Every structure is written in structure tokens, then in C-alpha cells.
Amino acid sequence: WIERDIGIEFGEWDMPVVDKVTFQSTNPKIFFGGDAAWGPENIIWAAAHAHQAAISINKLFNGEDIYDRPEPESNLVSQKMGVHEWSYDNDISQAKRFIVPHADQSISLKDIKVEVELGFDEKQAFEEAQRCLNCDVQTVFVEDLCIECDACEDICPTDCINFIDNSTEEDIRKNLRVPALNLDQDLLVSEKLKQTQRVMIKDEDVCLHCGLCAERCPTGAWDMQTYLYEEAKIY
Ligand code: SF4
Ligand code: SF4
Structure with missing residues (x-):
């Protein structure tokens, strides 16, 4: 079902010759993945191939080198x-780092089992997160x-x-x-x-x-x- 006269070369098993990095065929405007590229593969590989081919197509349209690729899934x-x-x-917060509240020393010094760092309450945690x-x-x-x-x-x-x-x-x-x-x-x-x-x-x-x-x-x-x-x- 792949047309034979549009510049695509076919190789082993009569499958199209496809670049394993870019998924480009010998016709630079045509890309393959999954079963159509290398014979039976599972759907997960097909989806991964499609992602890679999409990156190549995007780069081709933008006149970029299709071999200059982003790190996986970036x-x-x-x-x-x-x-x-x-x-x-x-909204940039000017707040300095908030100090984590501690238990009252009059209690914590008397009992080694008392938890000293109490952690932020909801309001403090929100304000601390705003410093991001x-x-x-x-x-x-x-x-x-x-x-x-x-x-x-x-x-x-x-x-x-x-x-x-x-x-x-x-x-x-x-x-x-x-x-x-x-x-x-x-x-x-x-x-x-x-x-x-x-x-x-x-x-x-x-x-x-x-x-x-x-x-x-x-x-x-x-x-x-x-x-x-x-x-x-x-x-
Ligand atoms: S705002 Fe800055 S980046 Fe945008 S057109 Fe003007 S100089 Fe260029
Ligand atoms: S995002 Fe960075 S570069 Fe842009 S206005 Fe804010 S501080 Fe300046």
C-alpha cells in the first residue's frame, strides 16, 4: 500500500528504508514509524516512533537540522x-525564607520525645511556596x-x-x-x-x-x- 514511485527506497522484507534516529525515509518529506517502518512492533513503540517523527517534521518545517535533537522527552x-x-x-515575592516554628523550649528541653520542628501551617507554607x-x-x-x-x-x-x-x-x-x-x-x-x-x-x-x-x-x-x-x- 506504500506507493512505489514517489522516491521511497525499499530494503529488507520489502520495508521502506527508514533512518533510525529521524524516522525519515529516502523521500525526505515522508516519515515512517511502528509496523510501517520495521515490521510488527507493539503500540508503545509505534507511539514513541511517532513522537520522534513529529520532532523531525517540526524541525524540517522550521529549516533546522533534524539530527540536532532534544534530549528524550524534553x-x-x-x-x-x-x-x-x-x-x-x-508574582515575585520579596519575602525572605520563613523560619520553621519550633516547640516551646520550656517543653522540648524537658522531654526528649517532644518533636522540636513543628513544620509550617497552611498559611506559612503558602507564603513560602510563593518565594518560588x-x-x-x-x-x-x-x-x-x-x-x-x-x-x-x-x-x-x-x-x-x-x-x-x-x-x-x-x-x-x-x-x-x-x-x-x-x-x-x-x-x-x-x-x-x-x-x-x-x-x-x-x-x-x-x-x-x-x-x-x-x-x-x-x-x-x-x-x-x-x-x-x-x-x-x-x-
Ligand atoms: S520587546 Fe524586546 S524582544 Fe520584543 S521586539 Fe522589542 S526589543 Fe525585541
Ligand atoms: S522574566 Fe527575567 S528577563 Fe524577563 S522581565 Fe522578568 S526578570 Fe527580566
Whole structure:
């Protein structure tokens, strides 16, 4: 049932020749998985093959190298719901770490069996959770969408976005709005931007993941995306 005259080569058992990494056939626009690729497999393999083929197709459509693949089951998903709405709580709390309440010493010192750390009550636990910096939510920048209005640079509360001329790493680190002194933290450096040939440089160390850059950006060049990572067996 697979057409024979559309550039697909067939190999052993008269099955199509399929790349085991990309699931691409010898016709670059056609992908196979499951039974159609290598003969009888179970449904779980077929689903895993479909995921991999979908990654390849997405990369092909975006003109990317289909062999440059994400780690197994990693995913970046936009958190945008409306213009100013996010599916995660991005209100940054200024609270310092809350101290876990202890039992009264007049009681705990008298009895070794008394539990000393009482734990947070519901209200304290909620406030402590609000201190979360949403490290699983990433700022993702798409150069091609940026019109270099610099609005995101203006609104960022921690000055971690910079539009500057590219230079040596040493120079750049000194000349950012907030000097990037932690050499263990790589900088995000974009490709050269079309209009001014500057680059966008961001120091992740000072980002609060508040999403204000993505709210302000008129073109959607910034997006807030959750990074999901889950190991899955492919073969
Ligand atoms: S998420 Fe907030 S802190 Fe991070 S770059 Fe955007 S505006 Fe700045
Ligand atoms: S707000 Fe958007 S379009 Fe403007 S400079 Fe920032 S990323 Fe580029």
C-alpha cells in the first residue's frame, strides 16, 4: 500500500528504508514509524516512533537540522494564556525564607520525645511556596521576531536584558547593565539582530522569571515556556 514511485527506497522484507534516529525515509518529506517502518512492533513503540517523527517534521518545517535533537522527552511549552495572563504564578515575592516554628523550649528541653520542628501551617507554607522563582519556566527569545524596540530592556526589573554590540566575553561581562561576574553562568547571546547588528544578551543569574519582558514585547519575540524533561525509552 506504500506507493512505489514517489522516491521511497525499499530494503529488507520489502520495508521502506527508514533512518533510525529521524524516522525519515529516502523521500525526505515522508516519515515512517511502528509496523510501517520495521515490521510488527507493539503500540508503545509505534507511539514513541511517532513522537520522534513529529520532532523531525517540526524541525524540517522550521529549516533546522533534524539530527540536532532534544534530549528524550524534553519539551518547551508556552505558558501564555492571554495578553497578560500566564498559566503559572509570576508574582515575585520579596519575602525572605520563613523560619520553621519550633516547640516551646520550656517543653522540648524537658522531654526528649517532644518533636522540636513543628513544620509550617497552611498559611506559612503558602507564603513560602510563593518565594518560588519558577526556574522551570524559561525565557525563550526568537531573533527573527524582534523589531529592536528595546521595550523589554526598559521593563525588566532586574536589568538582565541587554541590546549591545557583540564583543569578547570578557568585555561583554563588564559592560552589561548588571555586570555578569559569575563565570560559571553562561550568557545567552542571540544571533546578530537584523536592523542594528547588535545582539541581545541575557544573564540568567539575575532573571526572576516574572514574564514582564514577554508581556511587554509587541511581537512575541519573548515567550515564557516551561521546560519539561522526562526520560523515556526510545528503543
Ligand atoms: S522574566 Fe522578568 S526578570 Fe527575567 S528577563 Fe524577563 S522581565 Fe527580566
Ligand atoms: S520587546 Fe520584543 S521586539 Fe522589542 S526589543 Fe524586546 S524582544 Fe525585541
